[in-house]
Structures are given as C-alpha cells and as structure tokens.
Amino acid sequence: MKLSPKWKQRIAFSVLGLASVVVIVPVIVIFSILIEKGLPAINWEFLTAMPRMGMRAGGIFPAIAGTMYLVLGTIVVALPLGVLAAVYLVEYARQNWMTRMIEVAIVNLAGVPSVVYGLFGLGLFVIFLKFGSSILAGSLTLSIMVLPVIITASKEALSSVPQSFREASLALGVSKWQTIRCIVLPNALPGILTGTILGVSRAAGETAPILFTVAAFYLPRLPKSVFDQCMALPYHLYVLSTQVPNVNPKIQYGTALVLVALVFILNFLAIVVRAHIRGKKQW
Amino acid sequence: MVNPGTEKIVAEDLNIYYGPLHVLKNVTLSVRNHEILGIIGPANSGKTSFLKALNRLNDLNPNCRMSGSIRIDGKDINREMDAEDxxxxxxxxxxxxxxxxxxxxxxxxxGPRRHGIKNRKELERIAEKSLRSAFLWDEVKDRLTGSAMKLSGGQQQRLCIARTLAVDPEVILYDEPCSGLDPISTAKVEEAMFELKARYTQILVTNNVKQAARVGERVAFFLMGELVEADDAKKIFTAPNDKRTEDYITGRFG
Incomplete structure (x- = not known):
C-alpha cells in the first residue's frame, strides 16, 4: 500500500509532536509527585525553623539559608571573573595558540564531572589554602564549576552585539574600553545575566562539589562568617534519604520540593530579567 | 589660523594590503582645508580602504598592513598620534x-560624554547645534528622548552626521553616505555637506559620479587600487587627462 504525501506528512507531524510531548512527561511526573508528597510538609515552621530530633522534625531553614549563601557566593566570584574573561576573549584576544588553548580549557572544564570538582576544592581550598570546610571553599568550588557556563554564555552575548555598533563608537574617537563599557556590555547584559543565573541555578542543586568543601551533616544554627560550615539543601536531602533512619517521607519530599522550587525561581528570575532588559532594548 | 586652500591631509606613497591582497598602490594625494574632495571609482578600487586609513579604522582589521605615510597638519597619524586622537x-x-x-x-x-563633557546644559547646546547643522533639528526637536532606531533611513543618516559633528572634528569622511537613501534624503544630506563646508574639510567617497559632480570641488578617481588622477571637478568632468577617467565618467564601464 502506498501512502499519499498528505498522510506521510500527518504521520511525520504526529511522530515529531509525540517526541516533544515525551520531553515534558518526566517534568510533569516529577513535579506532581513532589507536590503530592511534599506539599503537606510545607508550612511556616518547615521553612523557618531549625531541624529538631536528629532532623526528623522541625524545619530546614539552615539548609535553605546555606544554599542561598552558596548561590550568592558563587555569583559574587564567578560573574565578574567569567564576564572579564569573556570580554578579553571576544574583544581583545588575537587568534593564536594561547587563545585556542584557553578555549579548549574552557570546553574541557565544562566536561569535568562534578565530584572531581569536589575533590579539587577539597585539595586546593580546604586543605592547601587552609580555608577549611567553609562557605568560602564551597562557593569557590562551585564558581569554578559554573565558570565555563558563564564564560560561554557571556562570549555568545558579546559576539551577538553587532560589529557596526563598535565601529560607530570607535569612529567618534571613543576608546576601545569605553566602547566596551558603554556600548557592548549594556547590550550584552541580558544574555550574560541569563547565562549566569542558569549556571548558578544548576550549581544550587549540586551535591558532589559541596560534599567535601562546605556541607555540614547536621548544624542547627546559621553560619557566622564565610569560614563557617553550613548546611545545604541538596546534601541535606541526601542525608535525609540515606543517612538518617526513620525519617517521615513527607520531610524528604518537602525538602526536595523546596530545592526544586528554589532552582525554578532562579530560572524564572533569569527569564524575567531578560524580558525586562529586552523590553528596553531598541534593536 | 586656517587658510583655505592649504594642505590639510597629505598621503604619501600609501600602500595597503589585506593579507595577500594589495588594495591600494602607491597613492599620493593631498586634501585641502575646507574643500569637499569627491572620490569616485568602481567597486574594489580602494576608495573605502583609503578613507579608513585616514582615521586609522583599518587598525581594527588584524590582517591589514600599511606602508607610506599620512600627515594631518604635518603630523604623522600613525607614528605621532593616538588612534583615538x-x-x-x-x-x-x-x-x-x-x-x-x-x-x-x-x-x-x-561622543562628547565619552570625551568628558558631563554638563547637561552644555550637552543640550551641542545636540541642538549639531542637529541644526545636519538639517535634522526641526524634524526631531520634539522627540529627542525617543529611540533613534525609529527614525527613517534618511533621518538616521543625518543623525549620524550630527553625532559626528558633536565631537567637533576637523575633517569628516563620508563612505558612500547616500547609497541606501532616496533622492530627497540624498539632497538633504548633500545640502548639509554644503553648509558644513565653511567649518570642515570633507571627503566624500561615492559610487555615484553625478553626486561627485554636484558636491565635489576636487575629484579623485581610483581604479584597481591606483589613483588615476585627481583634479578640480570641472577639469575631471570636462577634460580629464586620462582616458580611463573619461571612460568611467561617461559610463563606458564601472
């Protein structure tokens, strides 16, 4: 039997449509399970209180706060470093073996498994530089992990600013650095911020890099300085699920829900920031 | 201080290469104070390369090499001056x-802001003066805070001229400024160039021989990277020395 082109087209469309539906199924399933089992655990105490009774009761506030600190620390370290590196690579670097080496290094850095970052952070920041297991060491480790993401996103954002803007500015006798500061960076900002937030939101959910560098098993108080250890949501979830006997599953799912919600909020923030700045952009 | 007719820019034995391409060959050409020099020639004749050499925009192309010298008011722009200056x-x-x-x-x-002028009143004065000189003031004076991207093509080009005037240059280079404009916008740009003659030295690269005849006082004809001849516009368009010039302006090629 020979199918008419019209039917072939219909079949092709159905297959393509099915493939994209398959992508959203896991997302929906994960969210519905988390919400169904975790939502009953969420209340004011859960979000704002210290854990009690060996983490079997009370809240997860120190873990939420710890993850926030880590996210903040990662942004503070990785954003300037990544953007400056990207500006150098896009605007100043000549195409030579040095530049190519740096680019290869960035690609390879992106491919390093996260547990290796954890060991690297343990070796360099915790032991060699004597930061100890601390927010500082954890933030630095996470920063190195998200650096390739930020550099790549920033490079793309910078390259997408039309060359003609640079020429128009330079032709007025404006220096290259002023051109970058006043024309290139403002126009690349939405892309840079989006890339940064997406990179950092992934880092927020990572367990392996913080395992040896910052995460505390059980620490029912808030850190006082960047040299303190802190709890963090992903590690706390791991502990609740595997290390502590007789935990009410409600608490486990509630913790997972909070972590996912946090990452979701960060991603949403990236979209809002991009939309807001793009609204002001005039080309 | 400025004597019209004296030499403002002198290019001597100028050679420009893009990688292996020799795009400008032994060009020696001077531009006089407060004149409008028209540069004509077919595509790939080196007109734009010459223009970009005059304010060192060729520096942005890492494959570009140059020999010879360009002097402005006697100073070598490549050896004695910064690119920004x-x-x-x-x-x-x-x-x-x-x-x-x-x-x-x-x-x-x-431009003025980057060069250190922060006073709002001063900036407003510069903006009005520049926009008036570029014949754009009356069309935009009520929407100065509106987006420049929403102007028509002709208005945008006059805005670019005004922006150029705002940094108070001595010489203005035009690289085929009317190639994307309709005849009426073109006429307005040309009108602006005439008005600016009193204060600026202007060099106009154009594909349009008629425009060079309308606007240029002197005209230079480039072909395949060589300067064929440069002379008063009247002479070029009535009795050129070189056969190739005559062929080009009468439309036999190009």
Whole structure:
C-alpha cells in the first residue's frame, strides 16, 4: 500500500509532536509527585525553623539559608571573573595558540564531572589554602564549576552585539574600553545575566562539589562568617534519604520540593530579567 | 589660523594590503582645508580602504598592513598620534546609517560624554547645534528622548552626521553616505555637506559620479587600487587627462 504525501506528512507531524510531548512527561511526573508528597510538609515552621530530633522534625531553614549563601557566593566570584574573561576573549584576544588553548580549557572544564570538582576544592581550598570546610571553599568550588557556563554564555552575548555598533563608537574617537563599557556590555547584559543565573541555578542543586568543601551533616544554627560550615539543601536531602533512619517521607519530599522550587525561581528570575532588559532594548 | 586652500591631509606613497591582497598602490594625494574632495571609482578600487586609513579604522582589521605615510597638519597619524586622537579629529560617516541603540539625544551626546563633557546644559547646546547643522533639528526637536532606531533611513543618516559633528572634528569622511537613501534624503544630506563646508574639510567617497559632480570641488578617481588622477571637478568632468577617467565618467564601464 502506498501512502499519499498528505498522510506521510500527518504521520511525520504526529511522530515529531509525540517526541516533544515525551520531553515534558518526566517534568510533569516529577513535579506532581513532589507536590503530592511534599506539599503537606510545607508550612511556616518547615521553612523557618531549625531541624529538631536528629532532623526528623522541625524545619530546614539552615539548609535553605546555606544554599542561598552558596548561590550568592558563587555569583559574587564567578560573574565578574567569567564576564572579564569573556570580554578579553571576544574583544581583545588575537587568534593564536594561547587563545585556542584557553578555549579548549574552557570546553574541557565544562566536561569535568562534578565530584572531581569536589575533590579539587577539597585539595586546593580546604586543605592547601587552609580555608577549611567553609562557605568560602564551597562557593569557590562551585564558581569554578559554573565558570565555563558563564564564560560561554557571556562570549555568545558579546559576539551577538553587532560589529557596526563598535565601529560607530570607535569612529567618534571613543576608546576601545569605553566602547566596551558603554556600548557592548549594556547590550550584552541580558544574555550574560541569563547565562549566569542558569549556571548558578544548576550549581544550587549540586551535591558532589559541596560534599567535601562546605556541607555540614547536621548544624542547627546559621553560619557566622564565610569560614563557617553550613548546611545545604541538596546534601541535606541526601542525608535525609540515606543517612538518617526513620525519617517521615513527607520531610524528604518537602525538602526536595523546596530545592526544586528554589532552582525554578532562579530560572524564572533569569527569564524575567531578560524580558525586562529586552523590553528596553531598541534593536 | 586656517587658510583655505592649504594642505590639510597629505598621503604619501600609501600602500595597503589585506593579507595577500594589495588594495591600494602607491597613492599620493593631498586634501585641502575646507574643500569637499569627491572620490569616485568602481567597486574594489580602494576608495573605502583609503578613507579608513585616514582615521586609522583599518587598525581594527588584524590582517591589514600599511606602508607610506599620512600627515594631518604635518603630523604623522600613525607614528605621532593616538588612534583615538586622530579619530576625534577625522570623523567618519558610514554607508549604512548606524544609530546606536539609545535615544536621539543620547546618540548625539555619546561622543562628547565619552570625551568628558558631563554638563547637561552644555550637552543640550551641542545636540541642538549639531542637529541644526545636519538639517535634522526641526524634524526631531520634539522627540529627542525617543529611540533613534525609529527614525527613517534618511533621518538616521543625518543623525549620524550630527553625532559626528558633536565631537567637533576637523575633517569628516563620508563612505558612500547616500547609497541606501532616496533622492530627497540624498539632497538633504548633500545640502548639509554644503553648509558644513565653511567649518570642515570633507571627503566624500561615492559610487555615484553625478553626486561627485554636484558636491565635489576636487575629484579623485581610483581604479584597481591606483589613483588615476585627481583634479578640480570641472577639469575631471570636462577634460580629464586620462582616458580611463573619461571612460568611467561617461559610463563606458564601472
């Protein structure tokens, strides 16, 4: 039997449509399970209180706060470093073996498994530089992990600013650095911020890099300085699920829900920031 | 201080290469104070390369090499001046209008601000003066804070001229400034060039021989990277020395 082109087209469309539906199924399933089992655990105490009774009761506030600190620390370290590196690579670097080496290094850095970052952070920041297991060491480790993401996103954002803007500015006798500061960076900002937030939101959910560098098993108080250890949501979830006997599953799912919600909020923030700045952009 | 007729820019034995391509060959050409020099020639004749050498925009192309010298008021622009200084004195208007993605006012104020003028009153004065000189003031005076990207093509090009004037240059280079414009917008740009003659030395690269005849006082004809001849416009268009010039302006090729 020979199918008419019209039917072939219909079949092709159905297959393509099915493939994209398959992508959203896991997302929906994960969210519905988390919400169904975790939502009953969420209340004011859960979000704002210290854990009690060996983490079997009370809240997860120190873990939420710890993850926030880590996210903040990662942004503070990785954003300037990544953007400056990207500006150098896009605007100043000549195409030579040095530049190519740096680019290869960035690609390879992106491919390093996260547990290796954890060991690297343990070796360099915790032991060699004597930061100890601390927010500082954890933030630095996470920063190195998200650096390739930020550099790549920033490079793309910078390259997408039309060359003609640079020429128009330079032709007025404006220096290259002023051109970058006043024309290139403002126009690349939405892309840079989006890339940064997406990179950092992934880092927020990572367990392996913080395992040896910052995460505390059980620490029912808030850190006082960047040299303190802190709890963090992903590690706390791991502990609740595997290390502590007789935990009410409600608490486990509630913790997972909070972590996912946090990452979701960060991603949403990236979209809002991009939309807001793009609204002001005039080309 | 400025004597019209004396030499403002002198290019001597200028050679320009893009990688293996020899795009400008032994060009020696001078530009006089307060004249409009028209540069004509077919595509790939080296006109734009010559223009970009005059304010060192060729520096941006890492494959570009140059020999010979260019002097402005006797000073070698490549050896005795910074690229930023020369670009401030020798400004350029491009073929396509290139407004920056900001308001009309900010476009004009962009150059002066970067050069250190922060006073709002002063910037407003510069903006009005520049826009008037570029014959754009009456059309935009009520929407200076509006986006420059929303202007028509002809208005955008005059905005670019105004933006150039705002940095107070001595020489203005035009790289086929009317190639994307309709005849009426073209006429307005040309009108602006006439008005600016009193204060600026202007060099106009154009594909349009008639435009060179209308606007240029002297005209230079480039072909395949060589300067064939440069002379008073009247002479070039009535009795050129070189057969090739005559063939080009009468439309036998190009």
């Amino acid at each position: 020369i670009r401030k004195r020798v400004a350029m208007v491009f073929a396509l209008p290139l407004p920056l993605p900001m308001s009309i006012f900010d476009n004009i104020a962009y």
